């Protein structure tokens with residue numbers, strides 16, 4: 001046994017090295033990246049119907065030391081599965097806040113800042129405290145915070161979730177339904193929760209120029225939104241013709257590659273904010 005101890009220690013050491021190195025599981029790799037603060041915000045501008053900047057959506061990127069910039073589709077599903085999405089979003093909000101504090105004086109009034117959240121954020125009250133801290137830090141600036149929720153995972157309409165929605169509403173946080181129309185719960189979200197904004201999924205905007213189902217669906221979402229007094233954002237606007245249609249339909253806000261891709265903060269400032 002005296003001989004076995006150093007051998008065991010060596011084996012354990014090798015095992016630990018293997019797990020934390022390149023051969024580590026994707027989950028451990030996420031944990032490492034979280035500690036190293038490798039998740040960073042990109043910003044995509046949101047324009048009003050006059051084509052003027054009125055906000056941005058924060059989209060996460062993973063600045064990986066070896067693999068370069070990784071798009072969220074490659075890591076968000078796992079992050080949601082293992083719960084890391086909550087601390088990752090917290091870091092994203094902190095970095096977004098740092099940026100906003102630097103540029104607040106150059107933003108148009110009523111600027112909307114949208115953050116993507118998932119069902120896990122509604123498991124406890126932390127999200128309310130985080131949003132409150134975010135808004136308190138920006139007090140005195142005319143900036144609104146929007147939480148974007150997708151339908152991929154359905155939220156329960158249980159008492160706790162509803163009370164979190166109420167608390168968010170009370171501190172002035174706006175709620176947007178993302179990718180509207182693609183899930184199976186779009187309408188039941190509108191029925192259960194207080195929703196401020198609907199984001200029309202880009203698959204419908206794609207077909208908006210031709211007569212056909214996409215256009216009919218958009219017209220119906222428009223009608224519903226007007227009656228419910230919910231604001232609309234057209235997502236994935238890529239061409240001048242789509243901009244024209246969105247304008248003709250009098251959709252409040254638009255976002256898409258026609259205006260800009262998601263940009264690193266410095267580039268966002270450079271292209272969209274008045275230069276100092």
Ligand code: C2E
Pocket residue numbers: 044058059060071072073076085089092116117118150178179202235236237238255256257258261262
């Ligand atoms: P999303 O929230 O629907 O974000 C819009 C996605 O569409 C972004 O992809 C954006 O780059 C892309 N996009 C914007 N305009 C256009 C366009 O005109 N044409 C086309 N083809 N695409 C456009 P991205 O950044 O790769 O994000 C993909 C998804 O990952 C997001 O979809 C969102 O569901 C998720 N995601 C991104 N960041 C976060 C985050 O911080 N937290 C959570 N929970 N999810 C996130």
Ligand code: CA
Pocket residue numbers: 057116148178
């Ligand atoms: Ca979104």
Ligand code: CA
Pocket residue numbers: 169173174175194196
């Ligand atoms: Ca509200």
Ligand code: CA
Pocket residue numbers: 178179199201235
């Ligand atoms: Ca979307």
